[in-house]
Amino acid sequence: MANLFKRIFRVAQSEAHAVIDKIEDPVKMTEQGIRELRADLAKSIQALAQVKAAAVRLRKDGEDQLRQAQEYERKAIALLQRAQAGDLDMAEAERLATEALNRKQEFETRGRQLLADYQKQQQQADALQAKVQKLQATITRYENELVTLKARAQAAEATRKINKQLAGVDSSSTIAMLERMKERVNQTEAEAEAYGQIAEATTSIDDQINKALAEPSRTAASDSLLELKRKLGMLPPADSAISTSSGSTASSTSAS
Numbered sequence: 001m002a003n004l005f006k007r008i009f010r011v012a013q014s015e016a017h018a019v020i021d022k023i024e025d026p027v028k029m030t031e032q033g034i035r036e037l038r039a040d041l042a043k044s045i046q047a048l049a050q051v052k053a054a055a056v057r058l059r060k061d062g063e064d065q066l067r068q069a070q071e072y073e074r075k076a077i078a079l080l081q082r083a084q085a086g087d088l089d090m091a092e093a094e095r096l097a098t099e100a101l102n103r104k105q106e107f108e109t110r111g112r113q114l115l116a117d118y119q120k121q122q123q124q125a126d127a128l129q130a131k132v133q134k135l136q137a138t139i140t141r142y143e144n145e146l147v148t149l150k151a152r153a154q155a156a157e158a159t160r161k162i163n164k165q166l167a168g169v170d171s172s173s174t175i176a177m178l179e180r181m182k183e184r185v186n187q188t189e190a191e192a193e194a195y196g197q198i199a200e201a202t203t204s205i206d207d208q209i210n211k212a213l214a215e216p217s218r219t220a221a222s223d224s225l226l227e228l229k230r231k232l233g234m235l236p237p238a239d240s241a242i243s244t245s246s247g248s249t250a251s252s253t254s255a256s
Contacts, residue, residue, distance in 0.1 A: 027153065030142075030146055030149075034146065037138070037139050037142070038139060041132065044128070044131065044135060051121060051124055051128055055121035055125050058118035058121055059115065059118040061114045062111045062112070062113075063111070065108070065111030065114060066107070066108060066111035068103075068111075069104045069105070069107035069108035072100045072101065072104035073101065076097040076101050077097075079093045079097040080094070
């Protein structure tokens, strides 16, 4: 009983798969999958642009902080130089120079941190860009394969239809129709021959007598042959023949 249920389940499952295969068009499903990959690619490119923009900002901010640090160091040096020249009280100059160096240290620390963050952000951007390029290459490969598979599918479908026709799907009806036509032609020819025989058998006795007494018709070829013989001297000219015929007729009349 368990084996019976398993067999029933397998049959039902195979029929369900067959129905799904008929409903779902593989080409359309593949095209939809490529469109979804294209959408993912667009989002990835947008994310890559944002990551790169953040990296650029970090680099610029870090470099700006380091420039500020250098500026405060320059000011501290200038303060000490003015105090050394007597233009500024040394104690005041040292106090201000110390503040400037403290600021320099703060800007330098922030700048180095920003540049470190920039390096991390740039690494993320590089990794994301590699993934984007890989996705782009994958989509291109899928699109090329889809074009090839669509052409192969069309050729296979055309071949299947031709082979199906050649296999004799409709050949029996066509052959039967040709046989019926041949039989009809044979029947018509037989009837025509029979009617001809009947027509010959029903000819009247008068028609037969008249046909027997009718003079044989001279063909154009016979006339041409006689004319050629006259030209070659094998026969008397046409006028002489007529005169001879007339004289013979007159003599025959006188004798009578």
